[in-house]
Amino acid sequence: MTIRLSGGVADSAAIVVVGGGLAGLEVATALVEHGIDDVLLIEAGPGDDLTHIHLGLPQDGATETVFAPENDPYFRRPWESDSTHYTGISGLRRRLGGRSLYWHGVILPLEDWALRPPWWPSDVIDDLTKSWRGGASLYERVTAELLAWSSPTPAGASRLHRFGGQDFRSLPRACRHPSSDGRWEAYSPLTRWPTEDGVPRPPAGLRVRCDTEVLAVDVRAGAARGVLVRDTAGEVGTVTADAVVLCAGTVESTRLGIQALTSVGALAEPRLGGLADHIVQGFVVRLPGTAGAVPPLGSHYVPAHHSTRSYLRLDVHRTEYGDTLLDVRVTGEQLPNPDSVVECSGGPGLPWGTRVRTALLPEDRHLVTAQRDALSAFWRSLAGELRLPAAPLEFSEYGDPGRDNTRVLPSRTRSQTTGVPESWTSLLGTEDHEGGSLPLGGVLTSRQEFAELPRLYAAGPVVFPRLGAANPSLTALALSRRLAALLAAAV
Numbered sequence: 001m002t003i004r005l006s007g008g009v010a011d012s013a014a015i016v017v018v019g020g021g022l023a024g025l026e027v028a029t030a031l032v033e034h035g036i037d038d039v040l041l042i043e044a045g046p047g048d049d050l051t052h053i054h055l056g057l058p059q060d061g062a063t064e065t066v067f068a069p070e071n072d073p074y075f076r077r078p079w080e081s082d083s084t085h086y087t088g089i090s091g092l093r094r095r096l097g098g099r100s101l102y103w104h105g106v107i108l109p110l111e112d113w114a115l116r117p118p119w120w121p122s123d124v125i126d127d128l129t130k131s132w133r134g135g136a137s138l139y140e141r142v143t144a145e146l147l148a149w150s151s152p153t154p155a156g157a158s159r160l161h162r163f164g165g166q167d168f169r170s171l172p173r174a175c176r177h178p179s180s181d182g183r184w185e186a187y188s189p190l191t192r193w194p195t196e197d198g199v200p201r202p203p204a205g206l207r208v209r210c211d212t213e214v215l216a217v218d219v220r221a222g223a224a225r226g227v228l229v230r231d232t233a234g235e236v237g238t239v240t241a242d243a244v245v246l247c248a249g250t251v252e253s254t255r256l257g258i259q260a261l262t263s264v265g266a267l268a269e270p271r272l273g274g275l276a277d278h279i280v281q282g283f284v285v286r287l288p289g290t291a292g293a294v295p296p297l298g299s300h301y302v303p304a305h306h307s308t309r310s311y312l313r314l315d316v317h318r319t320e321y322g323d324t325l326l327d328v329r330v331t332g333e334q335l336p337n338p339d340s341v342v343e344c345s346g347g348p349g350l351p352w353g354t355r356v357r358t359a360l361l362p363e364d365r366h367l368v369t370a371q372r373d374a375l376s377a378f379w380r381s382l383a384g385e386l387r388l389p390a391a392p393l394e395f396s397e398y399g400d401p402g403r404d405n406t407r408v409l410p411s412r413t414r415s416q417t418t419g420v421p422e423s424w425t426s427l428l429g430t431e432d433h434e435g436g437s438l439p440l441g442g443v444l445t446s447r448q449e450f451a452e453l454p455r456l457y458a459a460g461p462v463v464f465p466r467l468g469a470a471n472p473s474l475t476a477l478a479l480s481r482r483l484a485a486l487l488a489a490a491v
Contacts (some may be wrong), residue, residue: 021098024247045094105186114468164382282329435461
């Protein structure tokens with residue numbers, strides 16, 4: 001699918017979208033659906049495998065690919081970190097489709113206690129939650145479309161289940177199960193593309209250029225005029241455009257933004273703060289055959305409350321050995337922090353070297369403790385219902401890579417003692433939920449354009465002023481469609 005031009009890597013388009021992951025594909029696809037017929041999507045990785053990993057691999061193989069990136073040829077981490085956070089499995093999946101071919105399809109809106117002024121611009125809040133262009137809100141529209149795309153909801157799936165003293169409901173997911181062997185796929189904008197011999201192909205008006213790295217935004221006369229690119233042969237050229245949209249993942253989009261803003265004197269130092277990720281902790285436990293009433297298979301959740309800034313999730317799996325595995329986790333909001341930064345080395349060479357520095361606010365450390373208390377209380381109650389001894393959960397210092405979320409790897413859970421929970425804590429940057437370093441109402445206007453650099457835009461969780469506790473994908477998709485509509489109207 002890579003475009004090769006006889007004149008080298010130079011090219012031009014009305015709109016260039018940088019990055020072929022969930023947000024980039026959604027923006028590019030929506031642009032051509034709005035009638036823009038000259039869109040170029042540039043992806044650093046290849047475009048020869050467009051299959052969701054949970055459809056292409058059995059369950060255990062897919063999990064190993066996600067949590068053991070040495071098994072994934074598309075994994076890259078183009079940054080350094082000053083701590084254990086943003087290391088390990090933290091990185092990019094450089095391939096056309098990106099993280100849209102890895103995510104679990106969870107579609108939850110941001111909670112109203114996070115999606116509010118002064119953090120979020122009021123017009124963005126209204127578009128997401130009240131009405132978009134005189135009709136239903138973006139959340140309502142996108143959720144309805146994703147659920148319509150998904151497999152039919154099983155009868156009774158929406159009813160409440162009470163486990164461990166908590167009222168769980170079915171976790172909404174944009175997933176299909178086209179295979180009889182239990183494999184499934186989550187939504188990707190690629191599923192909206194026409195197919196040829198069963199393979200998605202770009203719709204008319206959209207060109208895709210893979211295996212091409214974007215080194216920098218081309219800034220001239222105080223505005224974005226395109227991007228500087230390099231192909232796998234090392235050839236460098238400029239792609240000119242009327243508008244550029246950064247969708248390269250939070251850290252990479254921030255790096256490109258820092259370079260561009262520095263070039264126009266908008267930054268005193270080549271760094272931007274506000275980087276945040278979800279604070280996620282949990283435990284896994286294999287149930288013995290003597291366990292009591294086991295929760296039904298599937299994904300269940302308890303919505304987040306503002307007092308905890310976290311939601312509780314329970315996934316119940318049947319393993320290949322016939323026993324039941326409970327995967328319990330709490331996902332909470334890390335608050336925006338000016339001391340959590342993406343910083344660049346500067347200098348004439350491109351791309352600039354990038355480093356991530358993380359810091360937790362006192363409120364975040366309190367959240368870590370509150371999550372552990374909540375998990376322990378839930379396990380004690382659930383163990384009683386399952387007629388299991390309530391072995392205490394053991395947690396180490398937050399950020400300990402020895403007890404990270406790779407504990408859920410099948411190679412580890414197979415050898416786990418039944419009835420004894422194994423606790424874990426995700427390192428920041430390893431949930432693929434990081435964002436916040438190009439926030440709306442700050443670095444960006446409410447139209448997702450850089451306030452100090454016209455014609456440069458961004459999409460994805462990087463634009464969230466606050467993350468909330470919900471998985472970011474629904475909001476990222478909704479804002480990507482919003483940006484495409486705004487750009488199409490402007491063009």
